[in-house]
Amino acid sequence: MLIGVRKEQELADHLSQQQAPPQSYWSIVRQQFRKNRMAVWSLRVLYLLGFIALFADFIANEKPIYAKLDGESHFPVFRSYAVGLGLDSWEARFFQNSWHEHDYDYVIWAPIPYSAQTMDRKNRNYVAPGDEQDVPSTRFRHWLGTDQLGRDVAAGMIAGTRTAMLVGIVAMSIAALIGIFLGALAGYFGDERFSSSRVRLLFNGIGLILAYFYGFQARAFALNEGTFGWEVLKSLLIIAGIMVLVNVLASWLKRRGIWAQPVTIPLDLGVMRLIEVVNSIPGLLLILSIVAIIEEQSIFYIMVIIGLIGWTGIARFIRAELLRVRNLEYIEAAQALGYSEWRIIARHAIPNALTPVLITIAFGVASAILMEAFLSFLGIGVAAEEVTWGSLLNLARNKFSAWWLAIFPGLAIFVTVTVFNLLGEGLTDALDPRRK
Amino acid sequence: MLQYLLKRLLIFLPTLLVISLLAFGLSKMAPGDPVEQRNRDMGGGLQRELRDADRVYRETSEYLGLDKPVFYLSLSSAAYPDTLYRIFKRDERENLVKLIQLHGNWEAISRYYHAIRKADRGTEQLLGKTEAVRAVRPLIKQLYLAYKDERISSLLDKAASQTAGDSTLQATIGPSVAQLQETYSQLKAQASPGRLYIPDIKWYGFDNQYHNWITDFLTLDFGESFIDSRPVADKMGDALRWTLTMNLLAIFIAYLLSVPIGVFSAVWKDSTFDRVTTLLLFVLYSLPNFWIATMLVVFFTTPEYGMDWFPSLGLGDLPPEAPFWQRFMEAGTHLVLPVFCLAYGALAFISRQVRGGMLNVIRQDYIRTAWAKGLNAQPVIWKHAFSNALFPIITMFASIFPAVFAGSVVIEVIFNIPGMGKLTVDAIFQRDWPVVYTVLMLAAGLTMTGILVADILYAMVDPRVSYGKDKN
Numbered sequence: 001m002l003i004g005v006r007k008e009q010e011l012a013d014h015l016s017q018q019q020a021p022p023q024s025y026w027s028i029v030r031q032q033f034r035k036n037r038m039a040v041w042s043l044r045v046l047y048l049l050g051f052i053a054l055f056a057d058f059i060a061n062e063k064p065i066y067a068k069l070d071g072e073s074h075f076p077v078f079r080s081y082a083v084g085l086g087l088d089s090w091e092a093r094f095f096q097n098s099w100h101e102h103d104y105d106y107v108i109w110a111p112i113p114y115s116a117q118t119m120d121r122k123n124r125n126y127v128a129p130g131d132e133q134d135v136p137s138t139r140f141r142h143w144l145g146t147d148q149l150g151r152d153v154a155a156g157m158i159a160g161t162r163t164a165m166l167v168g169i170v171a172m173s174i175a176a177l178i179g180i181f182l183g184a185l186a187g188y189f190g191d192e193r194f195s196s197s198r199v200r201l202l203f204n205g206i207g208l209i210l211a212y213f214y215g216f217q218a219r220a221f222a223l224n225e226g227t228f229g230w231e232v233l234k235s236l237l238i239i240a241g242i243m244v245l246v247n248v249l250a251s252w253l254k255r256r257g258i259w260a261q262p263v264t265i266p267l268d269l270g271v272m273r274l275i276e277v278v279n280s281i282p283g284l285l286l287i288l289s290i291v292a293i294i295e296e297q298s299i300f301y302i303m304v305i306i307g308l309i310g311w312t313g314i315a316r317f318i319r320a321e322l323l324r325v326r327n328l329e330y331i332e333a334a335q336a337l338g339y340s341e342w343r344i345i346a347r348h349a350i351p352n353a354l355t356p357v358l359i360t361i362a363f364g365v366a367s368a369i370l371m372e373a374f375l376s377f378l379g380i381g382v383a384a385e386e387v388t389w390g391s392l393l394n395l396a397r398n399k400f401s402a403w404w405l406a407i408f409p410g411l412a413i414f415v416t417v418t419v420f421n422l423l424g425e426g427l428t429d430a431l432d433p434r435r436k
Numbered sequence: 437m438l439q440y441l442l443k444r445l446l447i448f449l450p451t452l453l454v455i456s457l458l459a460f461g462l463s464k465m466a467p468g469d470p471v472e473q474r475n476r477d478m479g480g481g482l483q484r485e486l487r488d489a490d491r492v493y494r495e496t497s498e499y500l501g502l503d504k505p506v507f508y509l510s511l512s513s514a515a516y517p518d519t520l521y522r523i524f525k526r527d528e529r530e531n532l533v534k535l536i537q538l539h540g541n542w543e544a545i546s547r548y549y550h551a552i553r554k555a556d557r558g559t560e561q562l563l564g565k566t567e568a569v570r571a572v573r574p575l576i577k578q579l580y581l582a583y584k585d586e587r588i589s590s591l592l593d594k595a596a597s598q599t600a601g602d603s604t605l606q607a608t609i610g611p612s613v614a615q616l617q618e619t620y621s622q623l624k625a626q627a628s629p630g631r632l633y634i635p636d637i638k639w640y641g642f643d644n645q646y647h648n649w650i651t652d653f654l655t656l657d658f659g660e661s662f663i664d665s666r667p668v669a670d671k672m673g674d675a676l677r678w679t680l681t682m683n684l685l686a687i688f689i690a691y692l693l694s695v696p697i698g699v700f701s702a703v704w705k706d707s708t709f710d711r712v713t714t715l716l717l718f719v720l721y722s723l724p725n726f727w728i729a730t731m732l733v734v735f736f737t738t739p740e741y742g743m744d745w746f747p748s749l750g751l752g753d754l755p756p757e758a759p760f761w762q763r764f765m766e767a768g769t770h771l772v773l774p775v776f777c778l779a780y781g782a783l784a785f786i787s788r789q790v791r792g793g794m795l796n797v798i799r800q801d802y803i804r805t806a807w808a809k810g811l812n813a814q815p816v817i818w819k820h821a822f823s824n825a826l827f828p829i830i831t832m833f834a835s836i837f838p839a840v841f842a843g844s845v846v847i848e849v850i851f852n853i854p855g856m857g858k859l860t861v862d863a864i865f866q867r868d869w870p871v872v873y874t875v876l877m878l879a880a881g882l883t884m885t886g887i888l889v890a891d892i893l894y895a896m897v898d899p900r901v902s903y904g905k906d907k908n
Contacts, residue, residue: 209511213635218513221537273447277454280883282838284845285876288864289459293466366722374726374846396730397850400738410727418722425718 029355032430039426042419049416052158053165057081060112060155062099068106077110100140113140114152116159116387124150126402145404147395151387153404157412160389164416167303167372168365174307175364176357179314180350186271186315187322187353188345194267199259200250207246215239271319275312283309287371291381299372299388302381306368313360321353355431362424366417373413389413437895444888452881456653459876460646463869464506469526470662470867471497497524500662501648505640508647514634515540521640523549527581534583535623540631544623551616552579555595558609568602572609579616585624592617653877659870661863668870671859676841679848679855682771683840686778694783695829698790702798702825703817713787721784729777729850736773746773749852774851778844782836789832793825826897834890838882 033039052059063076076099082088093102100113114120120142122134129145144153185194215235216223223231254260287305294301325331326349334344376382376390389409396406475496497503505521515536523529535545555576562569575595582588592613599605599613652659658668697717701710735741737748747770797803798821806816845857852858856875863871 210635213511213513214633217511217635218633221534224534273450276447276884277451280451280880281455281458281876282879282883285860285864285872285879288845288861289462289872289876292864292867293462295467370724373724377726377730378849393727393730396734400734401740403734403741406731406734410724410731413724413727414722417724418719421718421722 029430033426036426036429038422039430042422042426045415045419046423049161049165049419053162056158056162058110060114060116060152060158061110062113062115062118064099064104064107064109064113066106066108067102067104069102069104071105109139112143112152112154112158114142114155116151116156117385118151118155120146120150120152122150124148126399126405128402129404144408145402147392147402147405148399153392153408156387156392157389157408159387160392160409160412161416163299163386163388164369164372164413167299167306168369168420170300170303171306171310171368171372172361172364174304175310176314176361177311178308179311179360180318180354180357182271182274182311183315183318184322184345184350184353186268187319188326188341188349189267190323190326191266191268192264195262195264197250197254197260198263199253200247201263201265202259203246203250203253204243207243210246211239211242214242268319271315275315278309278312281309284371284374287375288380291375294381297381297383299376299382299386302372302375303368306371310364310368313364314357317356317360318350318353321356322349325349325352359424359427359431362420362427366420366424369420370413370417441888441892444891448881448884451884452877455880456650456873456877457646459873460649463867463872466867466869468867470500470869471502471526473867474500474662494524501645504648505644506646507640507644508642509637509639511635511637513632514636515542515628515631516636516638517542517546518638518640531581531583537632538583538629539623539627540629541623541626544619544626548616548619548623551612551619552576555609555612555616556580558612562605562608566602566604568598568605569609572598572605572613588620592620649873653873658874661871662868663866668874671871672856672874675854675856675859678853679857680840682775682778682847682853682855683844685771686775687782687836687840689775689779690782690786694787695790698787699794699817699822699825701787702791702794703813703821705795705798714791717784717787720780721788723780725777725781725844726846726850728780729773729847732773732777733850746770770851770853774847774853777847777851786829786832789828790825793828794821797821797825827894830893830897831890834886834893837886837889838879841879841882 057077057080058065061077063080065075065077067074067076076094079088079090083090123142123146125148127133127142127146127150129143131145133141135141142152142154144157146152147156215238219231219235219238223235286309287302290305291297291302322345331344331348334348339348373388373390373393376386376388377394379391379394382388382391389412392405392409393413396402399405471493475492494503503521503524516533520529520532523532532545532549535548536542539545556573559569559573559576563573572595575591575598579588579591579595582591595613596617599610649659656669658672660667661671697713701707701713704710732746733749736743737746738744747766803816803821806820811820841856844855845861847853848855848857849861859871860875862868863875
């Protein structure tokens with residue numbers, strides 16, 4: 001290991017002596033990106049959206065940020081985090097009366113003094129933004145109107161921002177992980193470079209069947225009846241244990257020379273077929289069918305499913321890039337130095353192939369947000385009390401005269417999707433080598 | 437070329453196989469019992485005789501082919517019997533599976549199950565003869581769906597005390613209730629959960645649900661809808677008519693407008709026209725179609741805002757015997773908004789592609805040569821440049837092709853148009869699996885065909901592309 005590090009160091013030193021580039025690759029890219037004014041602006045809007053998503057609780061909340069009640073100071077918004085974690089609990093008076101009804105000595109409200117779920121009984125049945133509203137002062141006006149239950153649309157939009165950002169991030173992280181892994185396997189090893197001993201292949205096959213059996217089949221009752229997350233974790237541990245055991249056994253047998261003949265596995269072919277299968281299924285229909293069979297509705301399932309089918313573009317990019325990179329001299333040098341294949345892939349090949357993936361991710365986030373918005377628009381896969389842009393937009397279909405429900409959430413979806421599309425375009429231009 | 441084509445077509449098979457397994461697996465994991473649902477929907481003799489219920493269930497289940505084993509083989513533990521699929525009621529079967537998972541000895545569980553059935557039949561015969569049976573019967577029925585120890589014990593205790601309290605009951609079903617208690621205590625005593633951890637692969641032969649479905653599918657027999665018993669092919673035919681009308685119209689309009697827009701904005705790159713159209717098209721491209729569709733519905737189909745210009749959702753309800761022209765106008769006015777929604781997205785997408793393709797060609801030397809020769813603009817643009825920029829346009833059409841068939845879920849749902857998209861969504865939520873299978877498989881097949889057609893067209897347009905021997 002130590003020798004390996006030193007070798008790498010030497011190699012790096014040697015390379016840097018040979019060519020000291022006046023400008024790094026990234027500074028060129030940044031420079032190119034800055035020239036694109038639309039892209040720069042969309043990046044700023046993205047920062048704003050990220051800020052709203054991160055501090056949503058402080059922007060729209062029925063609880064005061066700071067309140068002085070009967071001489072005591074309270075920080076209800078901060079405290080709600082502790083309550084959420086089970087570290088603290090509210091005194092009786094805080095859940096007996098609503099937050100707006102207390103007689104505070106001094107109070108600082110969030111800019112929008114409503115939560116997404118707060119039902120303002122006095123302003124029910126679609127109060128328009130311009131209508132006369134039954135509120136104590138302009139401070140409590142519903143600037144974007146309310147829905148049938150008296151929920152503030154502006155607060156719903158803020159909560160929706162958080163959901164949308166979360167969908168983009170979670171779905172694309174899953175997609176990127178799968179895509180980079182499979183794409184790298186296919187691209188680096190191709191059809192001919194990956195070989196394994198017969199015994200390992202056989203044992204892994206048996207191991208997979210056993211792992212499925214002991215992980216899921218034999219534990220079906222526990223998985224159905226127990227705490228789901230915890231039981232899944234146990235199952236995964238069992239599966240990992242079986243696979244490790246099987247591989248250790250296979251290595252041992254291989255050293256003994258039993259069935260040690262190498263077999264070449266066409267990884268590229270396999271991954272490409274998989275991509276073809278995933279691509280040829282209509283994504284929306286697949287998501288709908290999967291959501292239809294999940295009884296418990298939650299936005300997280302949607303994120304995971306979008307991630308699970310959205311990796312093909314990333315895998316293709318990485319594969320194409322690695323097919324090129326794997327024949328470059330520096331990879332050959334690393335191979336000649338005797339590094340393990342996995343180390344070369346992770347530390348030398350993938351880092352050089354990641355840039356084009358950024359483009360796919362930017363576009364992917366846009367389509368993930370769009371997909372989630374459409375699903376919650378149809379009322380599919382989101383719990384009834386969750387407020388998202390899509391679910392707000394859906395309300396407009398029940399009440400045609402509520403124009404504010406049709407315009408504002410849709411505008412938010414549009415702006416977010418456009419921002420990510422513009423970023424994707426900007427990156428495409430900035431990374432285009434012809435543009436230098 | 438022929439060899440390449442055959443090779444590509446052969447690759448279709450494993451892909452379709454995977455998709456068929458996926459669709460089939462999803463349908464088997466879905467909650468709900470299609471047989472119950474169908475019996476409910478068909479209604480028929482609303483208040484069926486109770487004793488008929490089992491027979492009707494069995495008949496429906498046989499009719500739908502759901503009384504067969506699910507797949508060729510199964511991987512389960514040695515504790516499971518290989519005849520479990522013969523318990524034809526889904527919720528009873530699932531409850532038995534839970535009992536197996538808890539106790540692991542099928543012989544005792546099977547005895548217990550038969551004791552329940554015996555007690556159930558016993559109470560059924562007593563119906564109408566004595567009032568007291570009304571208290572016991574629901575308890576026995578609940579036993580079918582109970583697996584937790586406390587629950588079963590309490591049900592058994594209650595049933596026993598109810599039976600003991602009435603002399604007629606005691607005489608008739610007393611023994612079977614006693615047998616129930618006995619078999620259940622045996623079941624608990626003989627529990628062997630260890631057998632759950634012995635893997636066992638069971639082979640069910642070819643007469644199974646998957647095999648029957650996939651062989652029918654391959655002979656183009658798509659089966660019947662679970663919901664209304666209409667052949668799936670008929671249902672799809674009806675839906676396809678509207679989807680094709682709408683999509684072909686939209687794509688025709690989109691191509692008609694986008695080719696000139698794309699070409700001109702590429703030829704006069706960086707002109708005002710180019711800047712404006714590029715920006716506009718980008719905005720159009722990013723506009724979520726379900727938002728626009730909702731806005732159109734909200735503002736233009738209702739009198740709320742004084743712009744009630746278009747008829748409301750659906751396709752109108754003129755009877756089929758109305759004059760053709762009238763029906764045509766009716767459908768036409770209903771289709772204006774949906775077609776617009778479909779067209780604007782396609783327009784934005786296609787124009788951007790055409791512009792990109794033209795830009796790549798216009799940079800080439802031979803175009804500069806053509807200009808330098810002093811040729812007129814028309815032949816340079818259309819003959820030299822455009823014919824070479826046809827590339828993306830052709831590949832795009834092949835990729836649009838499956839969408840024409842599968843329909844747009846978004847637009848059809850919002851405008852309530854009975855096309856393919858709406859058919860599929862409805863089928864998914866009604867768990868009408870034959871329709872879902874067929875649409876998924878055909879859509880996948882068409883997508884692959886689309887890609888293949890694009891590749892072949894590619895080779896025909898550009899002689900440099902060849903799929904000959906050098907291909908891996």
